Amino acid sequence: MHFSDRKVAAVFARYDRREQADSQRMRELGPAAFAIRDEFLLPVGPEVGAFLHALILARRPRRILELGTSYGYSTLFLADAARSVGAKVVTIEIADYKQAHARTQLAEAGLDDVVDFRLGDAVAMIREDSGSFDFALLDIWKELYLPCFDALYPKLDEESVICADNMISPEIARPEVREYRNAVREKADLQTALLPIGQGIELTVRWRDGNPKL
Ligand SMILES: C[S@@+](CC[C@H](N)C(=O)[O-])C[C@H]1O[C@@H](n2cnc3c(N)ncnc32)[C@H](O)[C@@H]1O
Numbered sequence: 001m002h003f004s005d006r007k008v009a010a011v012f013a014r015y016d017r018r019e020q021a022d023s024q025r026m027r028e029l030g031p032a033a034f035a036i037r038d039e040f041l042l043p044v045g046p047e048v049g050a051f052l053h054a055l056i057l058a059r060r061p062r063r064i065l066e067l068g069t070s071y072g073y074s075t076l077f078l079a080d081a082a083r084s085v086g087a088k089v090v091t092i093e094i095a096d097y098k099q100a101h102a103r104t105q106l107a108e109a110g111l112d113d114v115v116d117f118r119l120g121d122a123v124a125m126i127r128e129d130s131g132s133f134d135f136a137l138l139d140i141w142k143e144l145y146l147p148c149f150d151a152l153y154p155k156l157d158e159e160s161v162i163c164a165d166n167m168i169s170p171e172i173a174r175p176e177v178r179e180y181r182n183a184v185r186e187k188a189d190l191q192t193a194l195l196p197i198g199q200g201i202e203l204t205v206r207w208r209d210g211n212p213k214l
Pocket of ligand 1: 041042043044045067068069070071072073074075092093094095098120121122123139140141144
């Protein structure tokens, strides 16, 4: 994806280089990489980043929620698109050192005024937030997808969009993501589809009248 803002493009180029180095190291480590997963960006990747960016431009949300800031890779895409449509991003992360890194990167990109960084447990922090959301990215540890969804569902505006990552890979997360997909499909006011982009995105829209139950 090409970012038109020079500062955003420079920060993305740095993330991209780090992601390539991370991928190489993870390949070398094999299954042992899991034990040190907090050292890696674990990003949504460029294809999903570009998809989220385009979706925000089209949907023009007001308040975006990100669950799992990590080091800020996905936040950069969300914040750049949010600035274009006048939206704000609330992003939640439990690891302070990851959030600190993300803050620095977003400030260097000139996007820090678009982002409200929150530190703590996502489920508790969704519940504590007094507002509603009309766009959400779920990219947290997979056993938290269902509790996060349960906390978020009452706070979704009409015509809200939820994108949940890792629906297809890694394979080890399949039981948890299946639970999440089943929970979404049980809601009469949610339309949902699995998109085979990146590591698999479940794209869900809150729509009062229709649920074709695909
Ligand atoms: C897959 S990474 C997110 C990657 C990021 N969205 C990106 O594309 O760059 C998942 C993140 O969720 C964070 N996390 C795990 N449990 C959490 C919790 N209970 N509350 C908030 N964040 C949590 C982890 O520390 C990790 O950074």
